[in-house]
Amino acid sequence: VTAEGWADVTVLAAGRNGGFGAGNNCGILAGLSDPETTPDFIYVLNSDAFPEPDAIQSLLDHMLAHPQTGFAGSLIYGEDGVPHMSTFRFPSLPGELEGTMRFGPVSRLLKNHQVPMPPPEHSQPVDWVAGASLMMRVSMLRDIGLFDEAFFLYFEETDLCLRGQRAGYSVDFVRESQVMHIGSVSTGMGGWARTPRYWFQSRWYYHVKNHGRLHALCASILHLIGGSFHRLRRVLRGRRSVDPPVFLRDLIRHDAAALFRPLSAPQIPQLPDVPQGVTPPRTSVSPEV
DSSP, X not given: OGGGTOSOXXXXXXXXXXXXXXXXXXXXXXXXXXXXXXXXEXXXXXTTEEEOTTHHHHHHHHHHHOTXXXXXXXXEEOTTSOBOOOEEOOOOHHHHHHHHHOOHHHHHHTGGGOSEEOOOSSOEEXXXXXXXXXXXXXXXHHHHOSOOTTOSSSSHHHHHHHHHHHTTOEEEEEEXXXXXXXXXXXXXXXXXXXXXXXXXXXXXXXXXXXXOHHHHHHHHHHHHHHHHHHHHHHHHTTOOOSSOTTHHHXXXXXXXXXXXXXXXXXXXXXXXXXXXXXXXSSOOEEEEO
16 A cells, blocks of 8 residues: 555444445544644545546645635546546426436426536536545535435435535536546446435435425426436337336335425534644645545
8 A cells, every 4th residue: 555655544444334425424534533633625535436646636736726615526537538427516496307308409498407517628616526536625514514424325415515505615626637437336326227215315305405395396296207208208219218117116106205204314423623722734635535
């Protein structure tokens, strides 16, 4: 490890599989446990992601140059060199319809509501960025807390970026930072035979938590309308849907039951306050994976 440039690596056993957010929270809290060595930034990197030599430094340089930036994310590309979707708009009701209908005229009409955005040509603020390579300002995390552990997987970085923006921080895409991501190694998402329950739970929780139960219900109805239209078009053209089997049926079952259940309480760990008179020694990066 040291021969490859890592001077200090600590492997932590969380004791449970709480999902993406909980796992990262465990590492972040461990890295910030000593107020006298607290870094200014935390860097989160997926286990199946591989930064280019200057990728992390580019994020750090951007954060230092833009004090109001709370998050900085990289350009993500695959093993074939093709850029992945790295930048996104927040989910919305029009975006729910557009994303599931996948119909040219509707997509053109609702283009400003499409959740995935093509990677911009230059660094710029966006709604949220992929969590595969993400730098976060520690002072912001003291304001808003860490990942909400009520999300097991999916929507957790969307929620965290939304909380950051609501607190007045910017979410920036940094084009100069490039990271190769294999993708879906942990979840197998690309080959799902059936969408796992935790995806439906995370989606529903995100909508209700941030916009209310009525909004979540409307989002599900629009999702069903768009998805049904897409499947009908595929059938009429003699093609199979690319979505996992019984996806819409599972969505109806989950959301109909969730509509009458109390929402899970947010589980957002807070960072300890820095004692008076203690100043972090210098800007540094904590490579939490």
